[in-house]
Each structure stands twice: as C-alpha cells, then as structure tokens.
Amino acid sequence: MDKLIIEGGLKLKGGVQVSGSKNAVLPILAATLLTDDACIIKGVPNLRDTNTMLKILRSLGKNVEFDKGIVTVSSSKKLGFIADYKLVSSMRASFCVLGPLLAKLKKAKVSLPGGCIIGIRPVDLHLKGLRGLGADINVETGYVLAKAPKLKGASIYLGGVYGSSVLATGNVMMASTLALGKTIIESSACEPEVADLAEFLIKMGAKIRGQGTPIIEIEGVRHLHGATHTIIPDRIEAATLLIAALITESDVLIKNALPKHLGAIIDKLEEAGASLDKTDNSIHVRPLKKLNAVNITTLPYPGFPTDVQAQIMALMSVTLGTSIITEKIYPDRFMHVAELNRMGAYIQREGPYAIVNGVRELSGAPVMASDLRASACLVLAGLASRGKTIVSRIYHLERGYENLEGKLESLGARIWREKE
Ligand code: UD1
Numbered sequence: 001m002d003k004l005i006i007e008g009g010l011k012l013k014g015g016v017q018v019s020g021s022k023n024a025v026l027p028i029l030a031a032t033l034l035t036d037d038a039c040i041i042k043g044v045p046n047l048r049d050t051n052t053m054l055k056i057l058r059s060l061g062k063n064v065e066f067d068k069g070i071v072t073v074s075s076s077k078k079l080g081f082i083a084d085y086k087l088v089s090s091m092r093a094s095f096c097v098l099g100p101l102l103a104k105l106k107k108a109k110v111s112l113p114g115g116c117i118i119g120i121r122p123v124d125l126h127l128k129g130l131r132g133l134g135a136d137i138n139v140e141t142g143y144v145l146a147k148a149p150k151l152k153g154a155s156i157y158l159g160g161v162y163g164s165s166v167l168a169t170g171n172v173m174m175a176s177t178l179a180l181g182k183t184i185i186e187s188s189a190c191e192p193e194v195a196d197l198a199e200f201l202i203k204m205g206a207k208i209r210g211q212g213t214p215i216i217e218i219e220g221v222r223h224l225h226g227a228t229h230t231i232i233p234d235r236i237e238a239a240t241l242l243i244a245a246l247i248t249e250s251d252v253l254i255k256n257a258l259p260k261h262l263g264a265i266i267d268k269l270e271e272a273g274a275s276l277d278k279t280d281n282s283i284h285v286r287p288l289k290k291l292n293a294v295n296i297t298t299l300p301y302p303g304f305p306t307d308v309q310a311q312i313m314a315l316m317s318v319t320l321g322t323s324i325i326t327e328k329i330y331p332d333r334f335m336h337v338a339e340l341n342r343m344g345a346y347i348q349r350e351g352p353y354a355i356v357n358g359v360r361e362l363s364g365a366p367v368m369a370s371d372l373r374a375s376a377c378l379v380l381a382g383l384a385s386r387g388k389t390i391v392s393r394i395y396h397l398e399r400g401y402e403n404l405e406g407k408l409e410s411l412g413a414r415i416w417r418e419k420e
Helices: 022-034 048-059 085-090 092-105 124-132 166-176 192-203 235-247 263-271 306-317 335-342 372-384 395-400 404-410
Strands: 002-007 013-017 039-042 062-067 070-075 107-111 136-140 143-147 155-157 182-186 207-209 215-219 228-230 251-255 275-278 282-286 322-326 346-350 353-357 366-368 388-392 414-419
Touching: 002 372, 013 404, 022 039, 022 048, 022 070, 022 092, 022 166, 022 192, 022 235, 048 062, 048 070, 048 085, 048 092, 048 395, 085 092, 085 107, 092 107, 092 124, 092 143, 092 166, 124 136, 124 155, 124 166, 166 182, 166 192, 166 215, 192 207, 192 228, 235 251, 235 263, 235 282, 235 306, 235 372, 235 404, 263 275, 263 306, 306 322, 306 335, 306 346, 306 353, 306 372, 335 346, 335 366, 335 372, 366 372, 372 388, 372 395, 372 404, 372 414, 404 414
Parallel strands: 013 251, 039 228, 155 182, 366 388
Antiparallel strands: 002 388, 002 414, 039 070, 062 070, 107 143, 136 143, 182 215, 207 215, 251 282, 275 282, 322 353, 346 353
C-alpha cells in the first residue's frame, strides 16, 4: 500500500488540466451493454473505478481496449447475465449494469453492492424503478435476480428520502430505452453526469427528452447501435483543484473546467471572497490572502455537491470565522473531521452538521484516508499545513482522481508517494 507525503506551505503556480468525469464514464461504460455494436468512448480517466468497470464488462463477455484515454468496447461472444459479488462489492457504480443487462437479455443477476464508509446506501429506488417497468425482482443470497420477458414503459416517481438518485435514474433510464412505449421518470436526478449518459444513449439511437431536468421522458426503441462519445470534464476534480489553489493562496489556471457545471461551488467560493476569472471552459484563480467563512448545505444538483463537502471543509478549517456545514445527502459522511482535527483544525460534529471554527494554521501530521473525497480533503489540508503530512491508505484517492499528485507537483507542490 502506498502513502502520500506532502510538505505544506508552498504556493502553487501555473495551469492544470481536469480529466474526464468519473461519475459520467461509469454508467456510460455500462450502457455499452445495450448494443452488440462497437462503442468508442473518449476522454476516459485512467482510474481504479474505470478499470473495475472495464473488468466487469470483460467478465460479461465484452472485448475491451483502453489506450490513451480511449475505450473501445465490442462483442464477439454471447453476453453473460451475472455480475459477480467480488467486482460489484468493490464499487457501487457497478450496480448500474443491472438496467442494461435486464433490457438486453431479459434477465440479470447482479450482486448487491452493500454499504460503505460514507453510509448505508440502499438500492430501493433502483429496484422500484425497474419493477415499475414490469420487471420481476427478487433478492436472494446477496444477489438481485431480475426477469422481464418485455419491459413496458411507465410513469415512475424516483424521489427518495434524500432526494433524487443519480445511479437509480441512470439504471432506469438505460432499461427504459428498450422498453415498449413511453417512460416518464419523475424526480429524476439532474446531475450533468446523468445528462451525459442520456447524450450517449441518444447517439446510440435512444429517444430521450428532458435530461438534466427532474422529468425525463424516454420513448422505447427496438434496438440501439454503436456510438462514439467524449466524456464531460470532472466537475468534482475541478472543484478540488479550485480549492487547492485557494487554500494555498495561489495563482492557478484550471483548464477543461466548465463553470456551467460548477454553479453552486463557484457561488460559495465567491461568497467567501475568492477571485475567479471564468471562460466557457476554464477558471483562473487569482491569489487572495483572506477568505470569509461561509455556511454550506449539500443538496442534489444544482445544489452544492456532497462530493465536495470534505474538500470545502479543509478550506473552511483555515478560514477565520465559523462555518456550518450541513450534509443532506449522506448524514454520516464526516470521517474526515477527526483527521482534520488531528492536524489542528477545530471542528465539532453534531449529527448531520459540522461546525468549523477556522484556525490560523494547520500542522502536518500522519492521517488516514477513509474514502475517496476524504482523501482529497486531507491532501488539500496537507498543502496548507506547516510541516509534513503523511496520508496513508491513498488507494481511495486512486479510485477517483487521475494522477492528482502529479498534477499538484506540476503546479509546484512538494508531494510524493512512498510505500507504507
Ligand atoms: C452518485 C455518485 C456519488 C455521489 C452521489 C450523490 C456515481 C458513480 N456516484 O452515487 O459520487 O456522492 O451520487 O451525489 O455517480 N438512495 C436511496 N435509495 C436508493 C439510492 C439512493 O435512498 O435506491 C439515497 C442514498 O443513500 C443517498 C441519496 O439517495 O442518501 C443519493 O444517492 P445517489 O444519488 O443514489 O448516489 P449514487 O448514485 O450511488
């Protein structure tokens, strides 16, 4: 296992390129199961999660090539219908092979993904949506067994206790592309990654309207064909790099960052006093010494993303004043609080709230990454700290950031990898 060492306190300078979106590419790769034709996906980030999805496609019988950010998926043999526990349990997004397999093969057996460190993470909305399309679904021995001689379009309400669900919307949208008649998904997730999946499905011949809004309409077609698609930039990586520049009071140009996908984040950072110059596809962070503490509440898109909650907490922990951070998507997603406090932050957790009292400075310390975004938070805190920070268990970081340490190093950070 590797750990990251960061010598903090240095300013960053220069330009950095955001990679393709992890959360867009995973369901889009799953969508290639809907056709026997070849599909070409460009701008694919080389991540542990991407490679897990490619392994699943291979295990189901697809031929997969991945070279220089381009994935080609083709078929030479019959598609399998069983997605194994080992692969699905290592990554929750694997569960979105269920919808495409069911639509294509009329049956699927997919392992339940289980919980993870950030919360229980049920799949009831996925199953509700597929049952709404007429699938017969049973849960046995840790697997979801789904059958449907013919899926039928229907009106399906997909709002849950915590709002819409990104992957449930994706799963049901993919299944309904090949259903008989019209499907209306109400309270569908509006995330840009869901809209990107819809764009890919449309290129494959699907008839979809309303992507990016809370009501998506899908008119089923008989079959889908191959398509070529370029993945949208990763808005969570862009936000992480924005915060890296702000936390080190640096001058950084973030390229391949789309302000139109980053509204809530830009709004909060500007409210805190950040100076950001935006074009259609880049954000230039101007160096600024003093920010103000701001309150943040995570919400489904277009609200402030839960996937940036940990990173903004690192920024608020060194911003004088009090910031209340409310987590409305995963009320237990606060594993990073204790680690930030080990570095000298002063954060109290009260249920779904974190009360962050900004301190003048953090001090480097050995800390442990617990999940993907918490790892990024600790790296950001390390950049702003006095002395050396050692972040262990960084395999979490590799799940979702393409070469983060290389990108930060190219901006002048002192960050390197060592064996534990
Ligand atoms: C996706 C993202 C993840 C992000 C999350 C919320 C991918 C690969 N992952 O995960 O990075 O943190 O959206 O923006 O895109 N829920 C239910 N029942 C369900 C499904 C979800 O109650 O059947 C709840 C969840 O526990 C959570 C909320 O709904 O509280 C939103 O989760 P959801 O949008 O489904 O997250 P994912 O799609 O798994």
